[in-house]
Protein backbone atom coordinates (compact mmCIF):
# COMPACT_ATOMS: atom_id res chain seq x y z
CA UNK A 407 0.00 0.00 0.00
CA UNK A 408 1.27 3.47 -0.85
CA UNK A 409 1.95 5.96 1.90
CA UNK A 410 0.67 9.53 1.85
CA UNK A 411 2.29 12.94 2.13
CA UNK A 412 0.78 15.19 4.81
CA UNK A 413 1.87 18.84 4.89
CA UNK A 414 1.32 20.98 8.00
CA UNK A 415 1.60 24.65 7.08
CA UNK A 416 0.83 28.15 8.33
CA UNK A 417 2.71 31.17 9.69
CA UNK A 418 5.21 31.16 12.52
CA UNK A 419 3.64 30.64 15.98
CA UNK A 420 0.78 28.58 14.52
CA UNK A 421 1.90 25.39 16.27
CA UNK A 422 3.17 23.45 13.25
CA UNK A 423 5.96 21.68 15.12
CA UNK A 424 3.63 20.85 17.97
CA UNK A 425 1.10 19.36 15.56
CA UNK A 426 3.86 17.36 13.88
CA UNK A 427 4.93 16.04 17.28
CA UNK A 428 1.35 15.07 18.12
CA UNK A 429 0.86 13.20 14.85
CA UNK A 430 4.21 11.42 15.08
CA UNK A 431 3.62 10.45 18.70
CA UNK A 432 0.39 8.75 17.62
CA UNK A 433 2.30 6.82 14.97
CA UNK A 434 4.85 5.72 17.55
CA UNK A 435 2.08 4.59 19.90
CA UNK A 436 0.73 2.53 16.99
CA UNK A 437 4.11 0.75 16.99
CA UNK A 438 5.20 2.21 13.68
CA UNK A 439 8.86 2.95 13.21
CA UNK A 440 9.24 6.74 13.10
CA UNK A 441 12.24 8.84 12.12
CA UNK A 442 12.34 12.63 12.39
CA UNK A 443 14.58 15.04 10.53
CA UNK A 444 15.36 18.70 10.92
CA UNK A 445 17.39 21.00 8.67
CA UNK A 446 20.64 21.83 10.44
CA UNK A 447 20.03 25.55 9.87
CA UNK A 448 17.33 25.72 12.55
CA UNK A 449 19.23 26.43 15.74
CA UNK A 450 16.15 26.20 17.95
CA UNK A 451 16.47 22.45 18.07
CA UNK A 452 18.15 20.41 20.69
CA UNK A 453 18.75 16.68 20.68
CA UNK A 454 15.39 15.40 21.81
CA UNK A 455 12.75 18.02 21.23
CA UNK A 456 11.10 19.61 18.23
CA UNK A 457 11.58 23.32 17.63
CA UNK A 458 8.49 24.51 19.38
CA UNK A 459 8.54 27.85 21.11
CA UNK A 460 7.65 26.51 24.53
CA UNK A 461 9.78 23.38 24.33
CA UNK A 462 6.86 21.11 25.21
CA UNK A 463 6.94 18.83 22.17
CA UNK A 464 9.38 16.33 23.52
CA UNK A 465 9.72 13.17 21.50
CA UNK A 466 11.86 11.00 23.71
CA UNK A 467 12.62 7.65 22.22
CA UNK A 468 12.12 8.80 18.63
CA UNK A 469 15.44 9.55 16.98
CA UNK A 470 15.84 13.04 15.52
CA UNK A 471 18.44 13.60 12.81
CA UNK A 472 19.91 16.95 11.91
CA UNK A 473 20.44 17.10 8.12
CA UNK A 474 21.86 19.44 5.52
CA UNK A 475 20.25 17.92 2.43
CA UNK A 476 17.60 15.47 1.28
CA UNK A 477 20.35 12.99 0.49
CA UNK A 478 21.30 13.11 4.19
CA UNK A 479 17.75 12.02 5.01
CA UNK A 480 17.93 9.09 2.59
CA UNK A 481 21.26 7.96 4.03
CA UNK A 482 19.86 8.05 7.59
CA UNK A 483 16.72 6.02 6.87
CA UNK A 484 16.56 2.60 8.45
CA UNK A 485 15.26 -0.27 6.35
CA UNK A 486 12.08 -0.87 8.32
CA UNK A 487 10.98 2.77 8.72
CA UNK A 488 7.22 3.31 8.42
CA UNK A 489 6.92 7.03 9.07
CA UNK A 490 9.18 9.97 8.18
CA UNK A 491 8.72 13.40 9.74
CA UNK A 492 10.52 16.56 8.57
CA UNK A 493 10.18 19.83 10.48
CA UNK A 494 10.77 23.17 8.71
CA UNK A 495 11.13 21.48 5.33
CA UNK A 496 11.35 24.88 3.58
CA UNK A 497 14.94 25.17 4.81
CA UNK A 498 16.03 22.15 2.74
CA UNK A 499 15.53 24.13 -0.48
CA UNK A 500 15.98 27.70 -1.63
CA UNK A 501 13.92 27.55 -4.81
CA UNK A 502 10.37 26.99 -6.04
CA UNK A 503 11.42 23.82 -7.87
CA UNK A 504 12.21 22.14 -4.58
CA UNK A 505 15.75 21.02 -5.33
CA UNK A 506 18.10 20.81 -2.38
CA UNK A 507 21.64 22.21 -2.48
CA UNK A 508 22.89 18.98 -4.07
CA UNK A 509 20.35 19.24 -6.86
CA UNK A 510 18.09 16.48 -5.53
CA UNK A 511 14.35 16.91 -6.19
CA UNK A 512 12.95 16.82 -2.65
CA UNK A 513 9.30 16.46 -3.62
CA UNK A 514 9.97 13.61 -6.04
CA UNK A 515 12.08 12.04 -3.30
CA UNK A 516 9.19 12.29 -0.83
CA UNK A 517 6.86 10.79 -3.42
CA UNK A 518 9.24 7.88 -3.97
CA UNK A 519 9.30 7.21 -0.21
CA UNK A 520 5.50 7.28 -0.13
CA UNK A 521 5.43 4.79 -3.00
CA UNK A 522 7.41 2.44 -0.78
CA UNK A 523 4.57 2.62 1.76
CA UNK A 524 6.16 5.20 4.04
CA UNK A 525 3.88 7.89 5.44
CA UNK A 526 5.41 11.36 5.27
CA UNK A 527 4.61 14.24 7.64
CA UNK A 528 6.29 17.59 7.04
CA UNK A 529 5.89 21.13 8.36
CA UNK A 530 6.72 24.25 6.38
CA UNK A 531 6.12 27.99 6.21
CA UNK A 532 3.86 28.63 3.23
CA UNK A 533 4.84 32.31 3.01
CA UNK A 534 7.93 34.35 3.72
CA UNK A 535 7.79 37.55 5.77
CA UNK A 536 6.69 39.43 2.62
CA UNK A 537 3.55 37.32 2.43
CA UNK A 538 4.82 35.61 -0.72
CA UNK A 539 5.11 31.89 -1.52
CA UNK A 540 8.23 30.46 0.07
CA UNK A 541 10.81 27.97 -1.14
CA UNK A 542 9.45 24.61 -2.25
CA UNK A 543 6.14 25.07 -0.44
CA UNK A 544 3.91 26.08 -3.40
CA UNK A 545 4.81 22.91 -5.27
CA UNK A 546 4.76 20.77 -2.16
CA UNK A 547 1.27 21.99 -1.25
CA UNK A 548 0.12 21.25 -4.80
CA UNK A 549 1.45 17.70 -4.55
CA UNK A 550 0.40 16.95 -0.96
CA UNK A 551 -2.15 14.23 -0.29
CA UNK A 552 -3.32 15.98 2.87
CA UNK A 553 -2.87 19.56 4.05
CA UNK A 554 -3.31 20.83 7.59
CA UNK A 555 -3.46 24.63 7.54
CA UNK A 556 -2.91 26.25 10.92
CA UNK A 557 -3.31 29.86 11.98
CA UNK A 558 -1.82 31.89 14.79
CA UNK A 559 -3.30 34.90 16.61
CA UNK A 560 -2.53 38.39 15.31
CA UNK A 561 -0.22 40.26 17.71
CA UNK A 562 -2.00 43.53 16.90
CA UNK A 563 -5.74 42.85 16.78
CA UNK A 564 -6.27 39.26 17.92
CA UNK A 565 -7.80 38.02 14.66
CA UNK A 566 -6.73 34.80 12.99
CA UNK A 567 -3.18 35.32 11.72
CA UNK A 568 -2.15 33.82 8.38
CA UNK A 569 1.09 35.74 8.00
CA UNK A 570 4.52 36.18 9.56
CA UNK A 571 5.55 39.75 10.36
CA UNK A 572 9.24 40.51 10.42
CA UNK A 573 10.41 43.37 12.64
CA UNK A 574 13.86 44.95 12.35
CA UNK A 575 14.91 47.68 14.80
CA UNK A 576 11.33 48.04 15.96
CA UNK A 577 9.87 48.60 12.49
CA UNK A 578 8.25 46.32 9.90
CA UNK A 579 10.97 44.89 7.66
CA UNK A 580 11.07 46.32 4.13
CA UNK A 581 10.25 44.27 1.07
CA UNK A 582 13.89 44.16 -0.04
CA UNK A 583 15.39 42.97 3.24
CA UNK A 584 16.80 39.45 2.87
CA UNK A 585 14.69 36.39 3.52
CA UNK A 586 15.95 34.76 6.65
CA UNK A 587 13.45 33.11 8.93
CA UNK A 588 15.25 31.19 11.62
CA UNK A 589 14.75 30.90 15.35
CA UNK A 590 11.67 33.00 15.97
CA UNK A 591 12.39 35.97 18.17
CA UNK A 592 15.56 34.50 19.63
CA UNK A 593 17.82 37.40 18.69
CA UNK A 594 19.29 38.26 22.10
CA UNK A 595 19.46 41.98 21.33
CA UNK A 596 15.91 41.95 19.94
CA UNK A 597 17.09 43.81 16.85
CA UNK A 598 15.12 41.42 14.70
CA UNK A 599 12.14 39.28 15.55
CA UNK A 600 8.92 37.89 14.17
CA UNK A 601 5.26 38.13 15.02
CA UNK A 602 2.08 36.55 13.75
CA UNK A 603 -0.21 39.03 11.99
CA UNK A 604 -3.58 38.88 10.23
CA UNK A 605 -3.77 39.91 6.57
CA UNK A 606 -4.99 43.39 7.56
CA UNK A 607 -2.24 44.14 10.09
CA UNK A 608 0.61 42.56 8.11
CA UNK A 609 2.98 45.34 6.95
CA UNK A 610 5.65 45.15 4.25
CA UNK A 611 6.95 48.63 3.35
CA UNK A 612 7.91 48.79 -0.32
CA UNK A 613 5.67 45.90 -1.39
CA UNK A 614 3.84 46.69 -4.62
Ligand SMILES: [Zn+2]
Pocket residue numbers: 560561562563564565603604605606607608
Ligand atom coordinates in the same frame (compact mmCIF):
# COMPACT_ATOMS: atom_id res chain seq x y z
ZN1 LIG B 1 -4.62 41.91 12.93
